[in-house]
């Protein structure tokens with residue numbers, strides 16, 4: 389393993405944060421997998437899995453089994469990791485401006501299209517190389533200013549050149565689920581099966597410009613723009629939701645890391661016999677069909693189901709109790725599907741999302757991800 393430190397510019401005199409980048413295999417070798425943990429800094433299962441993965445990769449490297457290259461950033465968000473308020477860790481939003489750390493990544497398709505329009509040929513590999521170079525140039529033209537902008541810029545710079553990007557997150561209370569671009573569903577089927585994902589969500593654009601789509605969307609959109617040119621899909625990316633925030637446990641973390649290593653073997657990043665694939669536990673569904681359940685009133689939340697339960701259309705997923713009047717307001721799922729995540733607290737304000745069901749019938753529009 390080769391470890392390097394990226395210094396982020398100091399935000400205030402006397403402070404300095406860094407990104408640690410751990411590389412396995414030969415620099416520049418392909419296929420290259422980029423894996424980062426806890427971009428939402430309060431999603432701790434990801435850092436545990438990254439630690440387990442580092443141990444696995446270190447052992448495999450000693451056996452000469454890193455065929456390509458793996459780039460691991462075990463702490464992707466040192467800014468968010470240091471944020472707390474009154475004993476509560478706040479890692480999802482930047483305290484400085486309230487922005488979600490996994491939103492507002494640059495959409496580079498247009499800038500890349502301008503650069504490659506005259507350079508695309510009938511040679512797919514040459515086109516891929518030209519697009520990768522253009523992606524790097526387009527990103528380099530952007531000028532980050534704040535510490536967080538620099539951090540996001542440096543993470544994206546690393547991931548943009550990879551063949552595979554795994555962004556490790558978790559939900560509040562949840563079962564294993566994945567988000568990926570629609571054209572990448574097949575590519576991540578081995579990961580889905582090895583991790584035992586209970587839901588896989590597909591979209592060509594989720595809204596909000598999350599990290600994973602910043603690296604993958606340009607390939608999809610450029611291929612559509614030039615259907616007469618061979619443009620291989622240069623970067624498949626996935627957001628892996630490692631269950632809920634409290635699911636931090638050695639055996640489970642080890643199993644998840646082994647599953648990711650198994651996937652990397654299927655992808656040819658690691659050499660050796662790929663593991664057998666268990667039967668899939670779900671079929672991928674459109675993200676637009678995922679149903680957020682919203683509390684119509686504020687009050688005490690009493691769930692009737694736990695994460696992982698399959699609910700029928702019309703099922704009462706939770707009651708909202710008004711402790712002053714005793715009024716009970718049921719919250720029903722319009723969709724049938726797996727209740728793949730719900731809130732971790734048991735009190736809600738009116739209008740807040742308290743649960744999500746992996747349905748198949750809704751066709752939501754607008755931003756499809758949680759705030």
Ligand SMILES: [Zn+2]
Nearest residue numbers: 428431557558
């Ligand atoms: Zn997250």
